[in-house]
Amino acid sequence: DIQMAQSPSSLSASVGDRVSVTCRASQDISNSLAWYQQTPGKAPRLLLYAASRLPSGVPPRFSGSGSGTEFTLTISSLQPEDYASYYCQQYYSTPETFGQGTKLEIK
Amino acid sequence: QLVQSGAEVKKPGASVKLSCKASGFTFTKYYLHWVRQAPGEGLEWVGIINLSGGATSYAQKFKGRVTMTRDTSTSTVYMELRSLKSEDTAVYYCARKSNAFDIWGQGTKVTVSS
Numbered sequence: 001d002i003q004m005a006q007s008p009s010s011l012s013a014s015v016g017d018r019v020s021v022t023c024r025a026s027q028d029i030s031n032s033l034a035w036y037q038q039t040p041g042k043a044p045r046l047l048l049y050a051a052s053r054l055p056s057g058v059p060p061r062f063s064g065s066g067s068g069t070e071f072t073l074t075i076s077s078l079q080p081e082d083y084a085s086y087y088c089q090q091y092y093s094t095p096e097t098f099g100q101g102t103k104l105e106i107k
Numbered sequence: 108q109l110v111q112s113g114a115e116v117k118k119p120g121a122s123v124k125l126s127c128k129a130s131g132f133t134f135t136k137y138y139l140h141w142v143r144q145a146p147g148e149g150l151e152w153v154g155i156i157n158l159s160g161g162a163t164s165y166a167q168k169f170k171g172r173v174t175m176t177r178d179t180s181t182s183t184v185y186m187e188l189r190s191l192k193s194e195d196t197a198v199y200y201c202a203r204k205s206n207a208f209d210i211w212g213q214g215t216k217v218t219v220s221s
Contacts, residue, residue: 001167034207036150043200043211044142044150055209087150091207095166096140098150 002026002090006099012107017078021102023071023088032092035064035073039084047086048073078104109201109212116218117191124187125215127201134182135159138204141175141186143197144214153199156184191219 003026013019023033031051036044046055048064051071061076075082083106088099112126127139141153154165156175163175169188177184184201196219202208 036208043214044202044208045211046207046209049207049209053206055206089150089207091204094155094164095152096155097152098142101149 001095002029002093002097004088004090004097004099006088006102008102009100010103010105012105013078014107015078015080017107019075019078019104021073021086021088023066023073023099025069025071025090025092028068029090029092031067032090033064033066033071034089034091035062036087036089037082037084038087044087109203109210111199111201111212111215114216114218116220119191119193119219119221121191121219122187122189123191123217124185125199125201125217127184127186127212129158129182129184129203132203132210134177135179139177139184140202140204140208142200142202142208144200145194145197148197151197153186155204158184188217191217193219195219 005024007022033051035048037047038044047062052064063074065072086102110128115123117123135158137158138155140155143151156163165173172189174187198214198216200214201212203210
């Protein structure tokens with residue numbers, strides 16, 4: 001199975017800050033990497049796929065980069081609605097494993 | 108969209124069968140996954156079903172206890188989990204895979220308690 005190591009596990013930041021979350025795969029997954037946002041009590045929401053592509057409706061302050069084994073999610077200017085948990089996921093092969101998650105909290 | 112069945116409370120050793128009804132897209136063109144989330148924990152992949160042919164693949168830890176099926180006449184997917192343990196207490200999500208998991212159900216809470 002491909003292991004996904006996500007860091008940090010938690011992060012405190014202020015509105016307007018630029019923040020980044022990193023995800024490392026245990027083997028090459030090309031660009032088969034997605035990021036999800038989850039708020040308490042809600043289903044996850046797809047933020048990015050193919051490492052850097054934004055689905056329709058996702059604000060452009062979210063961006064992704066990387067390929068192979070190292071990936072980064074960046075939020076360019078934090079908004080109040082961005083305080084949530086974030087998960088990376090590889091969909092290169094089954095089982096389609098997730099990172100442990102990053103909880104983004106208000107500073 | 109994907110609409111899941113309601114919350115369930117089961118005793119250890121029992122079985123539960125969850126449903127996920129799809130609408131708004133061509134059912135047989137996609138794969139559908141099940142993902143679970145224990146209280147306060149992260150996301151755990153359970154398995155996948157091909158909505159066209161019905162082929163399935165399950166995470167190793169669930170093999171022998173889980174069965175995923177689909178009914179193309181009603182565009183509904185089912186997941187049955189047997190021999191329930193307290194550790195199976197979680198919210199179970201179905202999710203369509205297109206560009207990654209682009210549509211999610213609202214989740215079904217399963218509580219296993221004696």
